[in-house]
Amino acid sequence: MASDAHSHPFDLSLLHDGAEAERARLNIVCAASAWRAEDFQYNERAAARFPMALCFAVHPQLPAACAADEYGPETVRDSLSLLHELAAGKRLDAVGETGFDLFDSAFRATEEAQEALFLEQLRVAEEYGLPLVLHIRRAIGKMFRYGDRLKSKIPSVVFHSYSGTADEAASLLRRGINAYFSFGTAILLNHKRAIGTCAALDEGRLLFETDAPYQGLRGKAFSSHADIRPIIAEAAALRNGAGKSCSKDALEKASDENFYRVFGKRLP
Numbered sequence: 326m327a328s329d330a331h332s333h334p335f336d337l338s339l340l341h342d343g344a345e346a347e348r349a350r351l352n353i354v355c356a357a358s359a360w361r362a363e364d365f366q367y368n369e370r371a372a373a374r375f376p377m378a379l380c381f382a383v384h385p386q387l388p389a390a391c392a393a394d395e396y397g398p399e400t401v402r403d404s405l406s407l408l409h410e411l412a413a414g415k416r417l418d419a420v421g422e423t424g425f426d427l428f429d430s431a432f433r434a435t436e437e438a439q440e441a442l443f444l445e446q447l448r449v450a451e452e453y454g455l456p457l458v459l460h461i462r463r464a465i466g467k468m469f470r471y472g473d474r475l476k477s478k479i480p481s482v483v484f485h486s487y488s489g490t491a492d493e494a495a496s497l498l499r500r501g502i503n504a505y506f507s508f509g510t511a512i513l514l515n516h517k518r519a520i521g522t523c524a525a526l527d528e529g530r531l532l533f534e535t536d537a538p539y540q541g542l543r544g545k546a547f548s549s550h551a552d553i554r555p556i557i558a559e560a561a562a563l564r565n566g567a568g569k570s571c572s573k574d575a576l577e578k579a580s581d582e583n584f585y586r587v588f589g590k591r592l593p
């Protein structure tokens with residue numbers, strides 16, 4: 326088995342018809358992000374056929390997309406009220422992806438809206454004791470600011486596509502946050518910081534993800550769950566290069582265990 330800690334199966338299905346059949350054939354369990362009814366319902370049906378952890382949140386990029394008229398003004402409110410409904414109905418394995426995207430000026434213009442959304446979604450995770458899946462770009466400082474909240478009532482916190490340093494990861498853990506750090510195709514695309522961090526962190530804190538369909542490898546239009554094994558193989562090679570003796574099978578197993586620790590409460 327392998328575990329894909331962050332993906333968007335509904336969006337993937339629009340590009341790759343047989344993605345779910347392929348996932349089952351390759352024996353890949355995944356965590357699925359959704360932010361509206363249509364994608365959540367698709368994921369819920371897929372989860373009934375092959376194990377999938379169901380996540381839902383208002384994506385931090387959504388306020389900017391609404392400001393650009395990509396979606397109607399009611400979109401954020403609808404998504405948020407569905408989050409409350411799903412959490413209350415015990416239909417979620419995690420709240421996410423939420424967080425902060427301050428990557429460029431269009432996103433930074435919505436910082437206040439992102440903060441309000443993050444706080445409300447943090448409260449939902451606290452109330453229902455759900456893990457949080459975080460999308461953080463250029464905003465790691467915010468996570469230190471919310472550190473006390475993240476450590477007290479949140480069972481685990483997944484940093485999807487983690488782009489911070491190993492030192493920052495270590496200090497989040499020292500703060501008492503039960504944090505896991507997820508790495509994807511960035512380590513195959515020569516992203517120096519992700520490579521260094523992925524090689525340095527403790528095996529017990531590592532997750533791997535494809536972010537399918539959004540982080541395609543070089544020459545590919547999109548990523549799919551099948552990319553998880555080359556990602557894990559690369560991570561094992563990086564860790565060997567950093568002096569840790571690490572086979573890809575052992576790393577796959579360790580990341581599966583981490584995945585089940587975070588998302589596995591309701592999984593078979």
Ligand SMILES: [Zn+2]
Pocket residue numbers: 331332333358422536539
């Ligand atoms: Zn994503």
